[in-house]
Amino acid sequence: MPPLVQLPTVPRAFYNRDPRIVGRELLGKVLLRREGRALLAGRIVECEAYLGPEDPAAHAASGKTARNAVLFGPPGYAYVYFIYGNHWCLNVSCLPDGTPGGLLFRALEPLAGIPRMAANRHLEPSQLRLIASGPGRLSEALAITRPRDNAKDLTSPKSDLRIVDDGFRPDAIRESPRIGIRKAMDLPLRYTIANSPYISAKRP
DNA sequence: TTATAGATTGCCT
């Protein structure tokens, strides 16, 4: 297996599709972060699709604003927002320019840079499943913020935040209702790798 | 201009 940094970056065309397709196929891919000379990485084990006007739970549902503009732009870009006065959440835009949609990254299986990620989370490196099992935790582990990362191109091999494919394919994928929303709670748009111990704790 | 809900987390009982 070549080093993580030499793996192929997932191309823009991958994201130029319905988030419900992209979400399923994103499971197992590797999110890479360069922090100075350090390399941080984790395998995507949980994500959620957010659609357009037909999805009342989506930020894009109420129209384009300065905050959510990335969701309306071309596919493959980072949409980062702040929630509950405490946490940053990372999404990737999907569908062509002008059509809103995206995926929320909810949990990673830590792969590389574990001591650094644990330090970012004020944890011991042994507390593996607390490092990135939740959207706020994931962002804190990778030091993701809106000022630093919003609108960043996740498909550029030179980007300090990107997604690569190491060939791993999950044995089984689970679809379930999305977490933490008050609207459209019945839609099964949450995707997890079945039996992964690294998904966020609420509900299997 | 003020109010409130929110794609969460961690600490309390």
Place this chain on the structure above:
DNA sequence: GGCAATCTATAAT
């Protein structure tokens, strides 16, 4: 299981 923390976007006055 309950709830405070703490900021922002948007809705309501």
